[in-house]
């Protein structure tokens with residue numbers, strides 16, 4: 001009953017994210033029942049991360065200055081036992097993005113690493129094509145996710161038409177979702193924040209929390225599509241936010257297409 005708990009506790013999710021998706025991320029968290037805060041200054045990030053329910057680090061529009069802030073925030077989060085979600089946006093597209101993602105993974109214990117297959121592959125050294133923020137691989141995403149989880153000692157969430165969630169041992173796949181999610185910018189980024197809210201209230205079982213978060217998200221997209229397919233992508237984006245607020249734990253149990 002994780003969603004119910006999120007809506008009762010309103011966990012604070014400290015987002016250090018990119019300028020493209022900031023507003024969408026804050027609205028998505030509010031819609032689901034969590035509480036967003038965006039904070040970047042190195043003078044305050046440690047304090048903010050320490051009192052948060054989860055910390056999201058997303059490198060989508062990263063600068064050198066921001067990386068220093070993210071390290072301060074991440075180390076404070078580790079000290080306070082606050083889970084960290086890392087989204088290595090565009091890793092593989094440039095050396096800077098790959099290097100900075102690996103640096104963050106080195107300097108702190110990341111709880112959940114969430115990216116598309118191309119991004120995760122670039123971090124584990126598997127061949128991938130990454131064009132800007134979109135990436136893909138030819139091989140098996142389950143093996144890729146397991147490798148990432150083992151290598152970085154975290155839960156890996158590799159998203160795409162089928163999402164893979166693993167700690168290296170347990171493997172869950174979720175086939176909910178809709179292709180229109182790829183037509184709205186920042187849906188991957190918001191998913192990282194949503195996983196943060198789930199893990200915030202369910203720290204004892206990160207794999208289960210991340211799996212439910214991914215299923216919930218995909219189901220919201222499916223319902224949103226069913227209500228707006230004759231209208232188009234703009235209407236879908238709004239309906240998706242509406243569904244993030246409306247979908248319940250019961251709906252998630254009923255509609256999730258999960259494999260263990």
Ligand SMILES: Nc1ncnc2c1ncn2[C@@H]1O[C@H](COP(=O)(O)OP(=O)(O)OP(=O)(O)O)[C@@H](O)[C@H]1O
Nearest residue numbers: 116133159160161177178179181185186187188189
């Ligand atoms: N072909 C698809 N069919 C159904 N759902 C999809 C498809 N592709 C992606 N999704 C869903 O879209 C969401 C975002 O995943 P995606 O892999 O597109 O992230 P991303 O590439 O990091 O996105 P972005 O960079 O735009 O934030 C996930 O919930 C995923 O399940």
Ligand SMILES: Cc1ncsc1CCO
Nearest residue numbers: 018020060061089133186
């Ligand atoms: C389009 C884009 N460019 C940098 S971050 C971002 C948002 C989606 O990842």
Ligand SMILES: [Mg+2]
Nearest residue numbers: 089116188189
């Ligand atoms: Mg992404």
